[in-house]
Amino acid sequence: MTALILLAAGRGSRFGGGKLSARLGEKPLARHVSDRLLDLPLSRRITVCSASTPDLPGFERVLLEPADAPLSRSIAVGLAAIGEATPVLIALADMPLVPFAHFAALTAAFDGNMVATKVGSVAMVPAIFGANHFETLKNLVGDRGAGALLRDAPWVELHPSLAIDVDTADDLALAERALEPDDI
Numbered sequence: 001m002t003a004l005i006l007l008a009a010g011r012g013s014r015f016g017g018g019k020l021s022a023r024l025g026e027k028p029l030a031r032h033v034s035d036r037l038l039d040l041p042l043s044r045r046i047t048v049c050s051a052s053t054p055d056l057p058g059f060e061r062v063l064l065e066p067a068d069a070p071l072s073r074s075i076a077v078g079l080a081a082i083g084e085a086t087p088v089l090i091a092l093a094d095m096p097l098v099p100f101a102h103f104a105a106l107t108a109a110f111d112g113n114m115v116a117t118k119v120g121s122v123a124m125v126p127a128i129f130g131a132n133h134f135e136t137l138k139n140l141v142g143d144r145g146a147g148a149l150l151r152d153a154p155w156v157e158l159h160p161s162l163a164i165d166v167d168t169a170d171d172l173a174l175a176e177r178a179l180e181p182d183d184i
Contacts, residue, residue: 005078
């Protein structure tokens with residue numbers, strides 16, 4: 001069964017800090033994706049977070065050390081916490097509009113190797129990786145994620161309007177306008 005690593009340790013510097021706790025509808029930004037992932041059958045739910053990441057019920061918290069480490073370190077810390085050779089879904093806590101149906105479609109399309117989300121012509125996370133990719137993922141460097149590994153991966157399409165990555169206050173306002181009543 002697939003495990004989950006939810007990346008939720010970002011500094012939010014373009015947002016002015018604290019973006020994952022910022023209110024989107026009636027709850028913190030990070031809770032939108034975490035709440036959706038609670039219904040997905042997963043062996044474990046780990047969030048790689050900072051001390052300022054809001055509580056995400058149903059998730060094991062793993063603190064990123066040092067707190068200002070790059071995205072590549074968050075991935076490595078999450079994989080170390082999983083610790084077993086099980087496929088892993090990597091998702092971002094600042095993408096609040098990705099629907100449950102998309103995560104379920106990724107799970108259904110996973111062939112044991114990898115499957116990506118495709119927005120336009122870009123393959124990206126959320127994505128599922130087989131254990132055969134863990135060593136490469138653990139050795140990523142800098143603030144670049146796993147995108148380079150996903151270029152030739154099979155994919156599940158996600159409409160661009162659902163792929164909002166909240167990095168600024170303007171992005172948060174855009175996500176607020178796009179929220180469905182059930183998401184609030």
